[in-house]
Amino acid sequence: MGTRETVLVLGANGQIGTELVTALRAKYGNENIVASDIREAAQSDGPFEILDIMNAAAATEVIKKYNVTQIYHLAAILSATGEKNPRLAWQVNMDGLLNILEASAELGVKKVFWPSSIAVFGKNSPKRLTPQYTITDPDTIYGISKLAGERWCQYYYRTRGLDVRSIRYPGLISYASKPGGGTTDYAVEIFHEALKQGKYTSFIKESQLLPMMYMPDAIRATIDLMEADADKLRIRSSYNIHSLSFSPAMIAAAIQMHLPDFTIDYAVDFRQKIAESWPASLEDSYARVDWGWKPLYDLAATVKDMLENVGKKI
Ligand code: NAD
Ligand code: AKB
Numbered sequence: 001m002g003t004r005e006t007v008l009v010l011g012a013n014g015q016i017g018t019e020l021v022t023a024l025r026a027k028y029g030n031e032n033i034v035a036s037d038i039r040e041a042a043q044s045d046g047p048f049e050i051l052d053i054m055n056a057a058a059a060t061e062v063i064k065k066y067n068v069t070q071i072y073h074l075a076a077i078l079s080a081t082g083e084k085n086p087r088l089a090w091q092v093n094m095d096g097l098l099n100i101l102e103a104s105a106e107l108g109v110k111k112v113f114w115p116s117s118i119a120v121f122g123k124n125s126p127k128r129l130t131p132q133y134t135i136t137d138p139d140t141i142y143g144i145s146k147l148a149g150e151r152w153c154q155y156y157y158r159t160r161g162l163d164v165r166s167i168r169y170p171g172l173i174s175y176a177s178k179p180g181g182g183t184t185d186y187a188v189e190i191f192h193e194a195l196k197q198g199k200y201t202s203f204i205k206e207s208q209l210l211p212m213m214y215m216p217d218a219i220r221a222t223i224d225l226m227e228a229d230a231d232k233l234r235i236r237s238s239y240n241i242h243s244l245s246f247s248p249a250m251i252a253a254a255i256q257m258h259l260p261d262f263t264i265d266y267a268v269d270f271r272q273k274i275a276e277s278w279p280a281s282l283e284d285s286y287a288r289v290d291w292g293w294k295p296l297y298d299l300a301a302t303v304k305d306m307l308e309n310v311g312k313k314i
Pocket of ligand 1: 010011012013014015016017036037038039051052053054073074075076077078092096115116117118168169170171172173178179180181182184
C-alpha cells in the first residue's frame with residue numbers, strides 16, 4: 001500500500017471486520033485505517049465513525065473527510081438473519097453496496113473490497129469442487145443479494161473503471177468476535193459450548209459437509225487480493241477460494257482429540273435447508289493462479305488454535 005493511502009472499513013465491528021481492522025492497523029499504521037459501523041466502536045486504537053451504509057450522503061462525507069483511497073465494505077445481513085427479514089436483507093445488502101460503489105466511483109476511491117459468499121450457489125450447482133463458473137441459482141435472499149452484488153461489482157469495473165475486488169468466502173471460524181447470524185455459525189459455537197458445557201447441540205445435521213476456513217487464512221487472502229497487481233486479476237465479480245470441508249461429526253471428532261469427554265447431538269432447524277443448498281467444496285484455481293491464494297490451516301491446526309484461544313477468552 002502506498003504511503004498516502006487511507007482505508008475505510010465498513011461493518012468493522014463484525015466477525016471479519018474486528019480482525020481485519022487489527023491486521024490492517026498492524027500492517028499500515030493505526031491512523032491510516034478508519035473503522036466504521038452502525039454500532040459503537042469495538043476497538044479504540046484508531047479512528048472510528050458511526051456510519052449507516054444506507055445513508056449515501058453520510059458515506060460520502062466520511063470518504064471526503066478522511067480522503068479515503070481504499071474501502072473494505074463488510075456491512076451486511078447474513079443468511080439466517082436474512083431469511084427472517086428478506087426485504088431488510090435485500091435493502092442493506094443491495095442498496096448499501098450500490099451506495100458504496102457509486103460514492104467510490106464518483107469520489108475516485110482507488111480500490112474497493114466487497115465479500116461475496118458460497119451462498120451464491122444453490123441446489124442445482126455441483127456440490128463437490130464447485131467450479132468458478134457454473135449454475136448458481138441461490139435459494140436464500142442472502143445468496144440472491146450476493147449474486148446480484150457480484151454482477152454490480154463487475155458492472156462498475158467495466159463501465160466506471162472502479163477497481164473492485166471480491167472473494168466468495170466460505171464459513172469463517174474465529175475466536176475474536178462472535179459470528180453474526182449465518183448458517184455456518186455452528187462451527188464457531190461448537191468451540192464455546194465444548195469448553196463451557198462439554199457438549200453441543202448442532203442445528204446442522206451430522207453428515208452435512210460445508211466449505212469452511214480459519215480466519216487467519218481469510219484475512220491473509222483478503223489483504224493479498226487487495227495488494228495483487230490489477231492486471232493479473234481476471235475476475236471482477238468474485239473469486240472462489242477453498243480451504244476446509246467438514247461436517248459437524250468431523251469437527252466434533254477433531255475436538256474430541258483434545259476434549260475426549262465432549263459430546264454432540266443434533267436438533268436441526270431451518271438452517272439445515274440452507275446448508276443443503278450450498279457446496280461441500282470449491283474449485284479455486286483462478287485465485288491460486290491470479291494472486292497466489294493458498295490456505296495454511298487444516299482442520300487439526302484450526303481446532304487446536306481455536307480451543308486454545310476460546311479457552312483464554314472464557
Ligand atoms: P457480521 O454480521 O459479523 O458483521 C457485519 C457488521 O455490519 C456488523 O458489525 C453490523 O453492525 C454492521 N452493519 C449491519 N448493518 C449495517 C449498516 N446498515 N451500516 C453499517 N454497518 C452495518 O458479518 P461478518 O461475518 O463480519 O461478514 C462481513 C461480510 O463478509 C458480509 O458481507 C458477509 O456477507 C461476508 N461473509 C461472511 C462470512 C462469514 O462466515 N463470516 C462468509 C461469507 C461472506
Ligand atoms: C453465512 O452462513 O451466512 C455466512 C456465509 C457462508 O456467507 N457465514
